[in-house]
Amino acid sequence: MEVSITEVGPGDIDIDPAVLCGLMGIDPDDIPEPYSGIIQRELDEIKNYPNIKGGFKISGNIDILSPKGVLSYEGVEFGAGKQVVDNLSNSEMAALYICTAGEEVSRRSKELMGQGNLLEGYVTDLVGSLLVEGAMDILHEKLRNEMESKGLRVTNRYSPGYCNWNVDEQHKLFSFFPEGFCGVRLSESALMNPIKSVSGVIGIGKEVKFNKYICHACSSVNCIYRNIKHAV
Amino acid sequence: MEELLKQIAHCVEFGKINQASPYPPDLKGKDGADELTKKALDQGATAEEILTNALIVGMGKVGVKFRENKVFVPQVLMSAKAMSAAMAHLKPLFASGAAKRKGTFIIGTVQGDLHDIGKNLVSMMVEGNGYEVIDLGVDVNADTFLTEAEKYPHAVIGLSALLTTTMVNMENIVNALKEKNPETKVCIGGAPVTQDFCNKINADLYSPDPQGLVEYLDKLAS
Numbered sequence: 001m002e003v004s005i006t007e008v009g010p011g012d013i014d015i016d017p018a019v020l021c022g023l024m025g026i027d028p029d030d031i032p033e034p035y036s037g038i039i040q041r042e043l044d045e046i047k048n049y050p051n052i053k054g055g056f057k058i059s060g061n062i063d064i065l066s067p068k069g070v071l072s073y074e075g076v077e078f079g080a081g082k083q084v085v086d087n088l089s090n091s092e093m094a095a096l097y098i099c100t101a102g103e104e105v106s107r108r109s110k111e112l113m114g115q116g117n118l119l120e121g122y123v124t125d126l127v128g129s130l131l132v133e134g135a136m137d138i139l140h141e142k143l144r145n146e147m148e149s150k151g152l153r154v155t156n157r158y159s160p161g162y163c164n165w166n167v168d169e170q171h172k173l174f175s176f177f178p179e180g181f182c183g184v185r186l187s188e189s190a191l192m193n194p195i196k197s198v199s200g201v202i203g204i205g206k207e208v209k210f211n212k213y214i215c216h217a218c219s220s221v222n223c224i225y226r227n228i229k230h231a232v
Numbered sequence: 233m234e235e236l237l238k239q240i241a242h243c244v245e246f247g248k249i250n251q252a253s254p255y256p257p258d259l260k261g262k263d264g265a266d267e268l269t270k271k272a273l274d275q276g277a278t279a280e281e282i283l284t285n286a287l288i289v290g291m292g293k294v295g296v297k298f299r300e301n302k303v304f305v306p307q308v309l310m311s312a313k314a315m316s317a318a319m320a321h322l323k324p325l326f327a328s329g330a331a332k333r334k335g336t337f338i339i340g341t342v343q344g345d346l347h348d349i350g351k352n353l354v355s356m357m358v359e360g361n362g363y364e365v366i367d368l369g370v371d372v373n374a375d376t377f378l379t380e381a382e383k384y385p386h387a388v389i390g391l392s393a394l395l396t397t398t399m400v401n402m403e404n405i406v407n408a409l410k411e412k413n414p415e416t417k418v419c420i421g422g423a424p425v426t427q428d429f430c431n432k433i434n435a436d437l438y439s440p441d442p443q444g445l446v447e448y449l450d451k452l453a454s
Contacts (some may be wrong), residue, residue, distance in 0.1 A: 112354060118313055
């Protein structure tokens, strides 16, 4: 199957200020100035981020090699690790994805930091992280709906760099997409640019499972997925 | 004077930048680090006295609270901004040689990596604890670190990385710096970095938090 692109309007993503406060370590029920003003201002800025988009490449030519912790996708072996591969078990297809919040949000964060507006820059950086996750939530839901109409289910999404999956494997993942897909480029060191971008895989099948809580199995304490969960 | 310095330390600890700053709520309308530092200088305090007995005291308390998860990044950033407001009055005195800092710290995010929030946070904490900080920015290669280390031969070097793929670039930089001058101290940090990795690449310090680095620098400076 060819790659598909979905553009997400900034207004389609609903960032809960309570989640943002949680990531900042602030009580959302009692936000003092200047935090409340900065949070509101940076959430209002979202309308100025027009390049939020992402897309999938779906293939049924896959093999889940659980004992080896390997996902074979169209003949390319991803050493995603046992934890990720176990969670993809029973997949009949897999959707690779790339999604970005665009470069505007990171540029604004850097500008604010450079001007000495440290807190504002930090809040903007967090907004960028939540934006790309919010966009990916929309894409994930769209995929779920499409697959449900065919009697199929989808798994959680898993990314290189998380759950002990080596971030360097993004190079293999990006090889399935056209150069500069959705405006995202991958550096030699596997850093996506724009920085507020994500990539990964979702399993699809009649018997796959979506696990509500998976963080207990991972040792990464700095992961935003874990911290978002703690924040809500 | 002692009371004034205590007030400045309090402003730094709680992020009270200046009179106009509404944060923290219990200091609303009162003088902040900006006005109080100017007042202290006007009353005859030296830059070193203000740095040692006010800014370092305030930032030190914030660093400990941050390590103990009693405050989070936003509060540290507010403290750093208050510290910067005070430092703006002191910097001309340090630049002229009329006052001295504890040492020099050169920091950068290593080659291939563009993440800088953690690095910026460390820079501010180190500066607030009395060191001159040379921030080389992001995507910094070994040559740039070497050039700066030559300019400041007694400086301690700090390397930051957020990815496992860029973390490995720390090893080349540590090797290059140590080859040029085996006495150069190199500190490393960032989300994927561990003590084991620090040992493996022969760096001198890994700290999971800025305060650990400050304590190490203080030990070297003493």
